[in-house]
Amino acid sequence: MQILYFGWVRTRVGHGKEELSPPDDVGTVADLIDWLKGQGDGYAHAFENAAAIRAAVNQEIAPHDAEIADGDEVALFPPMTGG
Amino acid sequence: MIRVQDEDFDIGAEITRMTEGSTEIGGLASFVGLVRDYAGDEQISSMTLEHYPGMTEKQLERLESEARERWDLQDVLIIHRYGKLYPGDRIVLVITASPHRQASLESCHFLIDWLKTKAPFWKLEEKESGADWVDARETDSVAAGRWVRVSDT
Numbered sequence: 010m011q012i013l014y015f016g017w018v019r020t021r022v023g024h025g026k027e028e029l030s031p032p033d034d035v036g037t038v039a040d041l042i043d044w045l046k047g048q049g050d051g052y053a054h055a056f057e058n059a060a061a062i063r064a065a066v067n068q069e070i071a072p073h074d075a076e077i078a079d080g081d082e083v084a085l086f087p088p089m090t091g092g
Numbered sequence: 093m094i095r096v097q098d099e100d101f102d103i104g105a106e107i108t109r110m111t112e113g114s115t116e117i118g119g120l121a122s123f124v125g126l127v128r129d130y131a132g133d134e135q136i137s138s139m140t141l142e143h144y145p146g147m148t149e150k151q152l153e154r155l156e157s158e159a160r161e162r163w164d165l166q167d168v169l170i171i172h173r174y175g176k177l178y179p180g181d182r183i184v185l186v187i188t189a190s191p192h193r194q195a196s197l198e199s200c201h202f203l204i205d206w207l208k209t210k211a212p213f214w215k216l217e218e219k220e221s222g223a224d225w226v227d228a229r230e231t232d233s234v235a236a237g238r239w240v241r242v243s244d245t
Contacts, residue, residue, distance in 0.1 A: 015144060015212070015214050016142065016214030016216075017214075017225040065144070068147035068150055069150075070210075084144060084212075086144075086214065087225065087227075088209070089210065089213060089228065090213060090232075091172065091209070091210065091211030092184055092204055092207040092208040092211065092232075
């Protein structure tokens with residue numbers, strides 16, 4: 010699974026992109042955030058407040074209960090600030 | 093048409109391009125977003141815009157389609173820049189063209205409100221105290237929410 014990070018999620022995690030294989034019981038965006046939290050200090054800091062995280066699955070905005078699967082591109086980021 | 097680019101844009105040239113040979117256009121509305129040199133009471137030396145290549149284009153195209161569906165528009169242009177910008181630099185341009193003013197004015201307002209919350213950009217401000225990511229503002233969510241139609245909820 011390709012995971013992308015943007016904004017302060019990226020700076021806290023320490024990089025913008027990685028290929029990860031989460032365990033089988035990670036079936037939703039919320040599960041992924043929860044699992045990432047345990048992957049090190051940077052991750053713990055980035056994902057300490059799950060409610061502050063927005064997500065996109067395959068470049069489409071997705072809610073935390075959206076299902077994710079192997080081969081998906083999942084992006085995690087703070088609320089967008091365009092314009 | 094949408095464009096995501098690091099280089100600057102020329103508003104006059106874009107308007108000329110849009111209107112040349114199009115005598116059916118009755119009016120254009122435009123909005124240009126600029127980098128301010130302050131945030132609260134702090135000076136800003138630069139602002140770096142990060143975005144999500146691929147998704148950015150999709151989202152901007154979706155916003156253009158939404159505007160064209162809601163209003164009678166003859167043309168739409170959205171240019172959004174990314175990269176390191178400085179106070180006074182142009183960030184974003186929206187131009188809408190319609191036979192009558194109401195459609196262009198309203199759709200331009202709509203597009204800039206939705207760009208704020210639906211375009212995947214994040215802004216890093218460089219200040220004397222260090223670099224800070226710009227937080228999404230509640231007032232922007234409220235402004236975007238005004239355009240949600242009852243039929244969409």
